[in-house]
Structures are given as structure tokens and as C-alpha cells.
Amino acid sequence: MLFGNLLTNTAQIFADVRTYWSPAAVKRVTSYQLNGLAAGGLIHLINSGAATLDATGWQERDGSR
Numbered sequence: 001m002l003f004g005n006l007l008t009n010t011a012q013i014f015a016d017v018r019t020y021w022s023p024a025a026v027k028r029v030t031s032y033q034l035n036g037l038a039a040g041g042l043i044h045l046i047n048s049g050a051a052t053l054d055a056t057g058w059q060e061r062d063g064s065r
Contacts, residue, residue, distance in 0.1 A: 010061055019044040 001012040021042040023034045034041070 019046075 004012045021044060023039065023041055026032060026034050026042070
């Protein structure tokens with residue numbers, strides 16, 4: 001991805017981010033206390049699907065597509 005970015009000077013599509021939301025972080029951000037199966041925290045998985053959907057449009061660079 002770094003090579004593609006350096007080669008084309010445009011955004012790359014792939015994204016794979018895994019975020020762990022601890023009970024303290026959820027409480028701090030949302031004021032909601034996790035309980036049940038989520039009491040130990042949540043793992044938020046984001047894969048390339050969302051980024052690919054964002055990239056289905058034409059990308060412009062210097063006014064050209």
C-alpha cells in the first residue's frame with residue numbers, strides 16, 4: 001500500500017483496523033455501562049469492504065479522472 005501511494009500519489013483502498021473498546025473507554029465516550037456478553041469490552045472489526053465501497057466512485061487528481 002505504501003508503494004502504491006508513493007507511486008500514484010493517491011489514496012489506497014485497503015483498510016483493516018481492529019479496535020478494542022474497553023468497558024472504561026465505552027463508559028467515558030458514551031456514558032453507557034457495558035453488561036452481559038460485552039461486559040469485558042468489545043472488538044470492533046473494520047475490513048476492506050467499507051473502504052472498497054468508498055472507493056467505487058472515480059477518483060480525481062489534478063482535475064482528471
